Amino acid sequence: MEAVQFSTVASRQFCAASHSFSTNTKSWSRGVSTHARKSSGLRSSWTGSNGPVSLSSRNLFARDVWRWVNSKSVTLGRGMRGVVVRAEMFGQLTSGLEAAWNKLKGEEVLTKENIVEPMRDIRRALLEADVSLPVVRRFVQTVSEQAVGVGLIRGVKPDQQLVKIVHDELVKLMGGEVSELVFAKSGPTVILLAGLQGVGKTTVCAKLAYYLKKQGKSCMLVAGDVYRPAAIDQLVILGEQVDVPVYAAGTDVKPSVIAKQGLEAAKKKNIDVVIMDTAGRLQIDKAMMDELKEVKRALNPTEVLLVVDAMTGQEAAGLVTSFNLEIGITGAILTKLDGDSRGGAALSVKEVSGKPIKLVGRGERMEDLEPFYPDRMAGRILGMGDVLSFVEKAQEVMRQEDAEELQKKIMSAKFDFNDFLKQTRAVARMGSVTRVLGMIPGMGKVTPAQIREAEKNLKIMEAMIEAMTPEEREKPELLAESPARRKRIARDSGKTEQQVSQVVAQLFQMRVRMKNLMGVMEGGSIPTLSNLEEALKTEQKGPTGTARRKKRSESRRQFIDSASTRPSPRGFGAGN
Numbered sequence: 001m002e003a004v005q006f007s008t009v010a011s012r013q014f015c016a017a018s019h020s021f022s023t024n025t026k027s028w029s030r031g032v033s034t035h036a037r038k039s040s041g042l043r044s045s046w047t048g049s050n051g052p053v054s055l056s057s058r059n060l061f062a063r064d065v066w067r068w069v070n071s072k073s074v075t076l077g078r079g080m081r082g083v084v085v086r087a088e089m090f091g092q093l094t095s096g097l098e099a100a101w102n103k104l105k106g107e108e109v110l111t112k113e114n115i116v117e118p119m120r121d122i123r124r125a126l127l128e129a130d131v132s133l134p135v136v137r138r139f140v141q142t143v144s145e146q147a148v149g150v151g152l153i154r155g156v157k158p159d160q161q162l163v164k165i166v167h168d169e170l171v172k173l174m175g176g177e178v179s180e181l182v183f184a185k186s187g188p189t190v191i192l193l194a195g196l197q198g199v200g201k202t203t204v205c206a207k208l209a210y211y212l213k214k215q216g217k218s219c220m221l222v223a224g225d226v227y228r229p230a231a232i233d234q235l236v237i238l239g240e241q242v243d244v245p246v247y248a249a250g251t252d253v254k255p256s257v258i259a260k261q262g263l264e265a266a267k268k269k270n271i272d273v274v275i276m277d278t279a280g281r282l283q284i285d286k287a288m289m290d291e292l293k294e295v296k297r298a299l300n301p302t303e304v305l306l307v308v309d310a311m312t313g314q315e316a317a318g319l320v321t322s323f324n325l326e327i328g329i330t331g332a333i334l335t336k337l338d339g340d341s342r343g344g345a346a347l348s349v350k351e352v353s354g355k356p357i358k359l360v361g362r363g364e365r366m367e368d369l370e371p372f373y374p375d376r377m378a379g380r381i382l383g384m385g386d387v388l389s390f391v392e393k394a395q396e397v398m399r400q401e402d403a404e405e406l407q408k409k410i411m412s413a414k415f416d417f418n419d420f421l422k423q424t425r426a427v428a429r430m431g432s433v434t435r436v437l438g439m440i441p442g443m444g445k446v447t448p449a450q451i452r453e454a455e456k457n458l459k460i461m462e463a464m465i466e467a468m469t470p471e472e473r474e475k476p477e478l479l480a481e482s483p484a485r486r487k488r489i490a491r492d493s494g495k496t497e498q499q500v501s502q503v504v505a506q507l508f509q510m511r512v513r514m515k516n517l518m519g520v521m522e523g524g525s526i527p528t529l530s531n532l533e534e535a536l537k538t539e540q541k542g543p544t545g546t547a548r549r550k551k552r553s554e555s556r557r558q559f560i561d562s563a564s565t566r567p568s569p570r571g572f573g574a575g576n
């Protein structure tokens with residue numbers, strides 16, 4: 001398999017760099033770099049156009065976060081060409097809110113007067129996101145009250161203050177804490193799934209089983225959708241796919257009887273969790289509710305979860321309310337979040353119905369079901385990306401030793417070209433490129449053309465690294481100090497000397513940034529807005545070190561500065 005990768009070797013900057021090398025479009029490269037810095041060192045890069053695209057990631061915020069990061073990889077398909085990057089999840093809302101922050105640029109303090117316009121933008125953004133009007137009203141009022149009362153905080157700009165207040169209120173709006181699934185103290189835990197037709201119920205049954213199996217629980221699926229024979233077949237196939245038994249009794253038996261029989265069968269097999277699929281209807285009707293009530297009575301479930309489609313916006317919140325009133329539910333599962341650019345459902349369900357979103361579906365694959373984290377979602381809405389979900393994904397696929405080894409190297413500023421290559425070759429099974437991009441701060445706005453460009457550029461970088469000797473890969477200093485070596489690499493890889501110089505310069509810049517960010521984040525955990533600011537301030541101050549070290553690195557620094565600022569008339573990717 002040709003190594004074609006999408007790697008986030010803790011190095012969005014590398015990707016950013018590749019963009020800036022290639023596109024020669026200053027505004028784009030500047031924009032990406034800013035995003036890269038703002039993302040506190042989470043970096044991504046990808047290479048290759050003809051082989052499988054793979055992906056791995058690192059988050060450099062703190063040791064404990066690092067521990068989550070294990071390496072593994074996933075093949076994403078043949079090349080990234082043709083990948084369509086869908087709208088960033090909640091992208092519309094994110095841009096709407098950005099307008100609000102922008103109105104506060106240049107202000108000294110938040111006042112009753114100067115928040116009028118931003119609050120109007122926030123209100124509009126939420127309404128456009130399909131959040132229900134009463135919810136929007138309450139939200140805007142709470143945020144306004146807090147904003148005016150917050151006063152002047154030294155070193156924090158008013159727009160940042162407002163972002164923080166909105167962030168915290170969004171978290172509260174979505175329920176604050178993660179709402180975990182409840183398990184029965186004895187006997188099997190029974191999860192009853194309900195929902196309208198086509199929302200993804202049957203798929204969720206299998207996804208949920210897959211999710212719980214990963215936590216060491218044995219599961220059984222029960223096929224209760226007797227009105228659509230294909231639904232039973234679909235469940236059986238999905239059950240096979242996730243290697244979980246399926247109890248089915250055909251279409252002639254009442255769902256409540258199937259429920260009882262399924263539960264008995266599960267008990268006999270000492271199954272930990274029974275997941276019951278039920279029929280969906282086009283709309284709520286009495287017959288449907290009565291049948292569900294009967295099934296509920298037969299099962300006495302631990303969890304009754306309503307599966308709702310995120311793309312239906314505030315309608316989803318209304319459904320959760322109706323189902324709760326009618327049959328009593330314990331929470332909701334929001335599916336198709338990957339296709340939702342507005343966010344109305346995620347924002348409204350808890351506030352409108354009082355019931356939490358417990359899990360979210362973010363794709364069609366079995367692994368695309370995860371807990372709903374209000375704080376991460378808020379971060380993502382504000383354009384900070386879903387860093388922790390991203391890192392958790394990476395953890396599933398990355399070896400711990402590798403992560404620790406890499407962390408050591410970064411802390412001692414020894415991250416080298418071998419590490420870069422190794423990471424780009426660690427193929428990670430992390431989901432679609434689109435989804436992963438959406439999780440990386442700022443990356444959701446990357447267009448397919450930009451992806452293709454970056455893909456091309458990373459391939460070029462890989463060619464250069466391959467032309468280096470093992471010693472040069474380990475000690476990039478050799479390249480910084482020797483034009484002859486750079487010339488040889490340029491010749492062997494078919495690139496220009498300038499391109500080689502830029503790649504070497506970039507590695508040094510990466511080292512400095514990574515080290516600074518790691519240093520600042522060390523001991524912290526989740527990248528919050530405030531420590532992000534601190535990290536960036538420290539980064540701007542430059543690396544610390546003894547005078548001697550500083551002197552030794554001076555000439556290298558000069559090389560880096562000149563290489564990275566040299567004009568690149570034809571762009572990094574040109575002429576290859």
Ligand SMILES: Nc1nc2c(ncn2[C@@H]2O[C@H](COP(=O)(O)OP(=O)(O)OP(=O)(O)O)[C@@H](O)[C@H]2O)c(=O)[nH]1
Nearest residue numbers: 197198199200201202203280335336361362363364
């Ligand atoms: N993109 C995306 N598609 C999903 C998600 N969840 C489910 N789907 C797709 O939605 C479609 C409908 O899913 P089903 O599981 O058949 O829906 P259902 O609610 O069981 O449908 P009925 O049995 O007709 O009531 C399928 O094509 C799924 O692959 C998700 O989170 N994201």
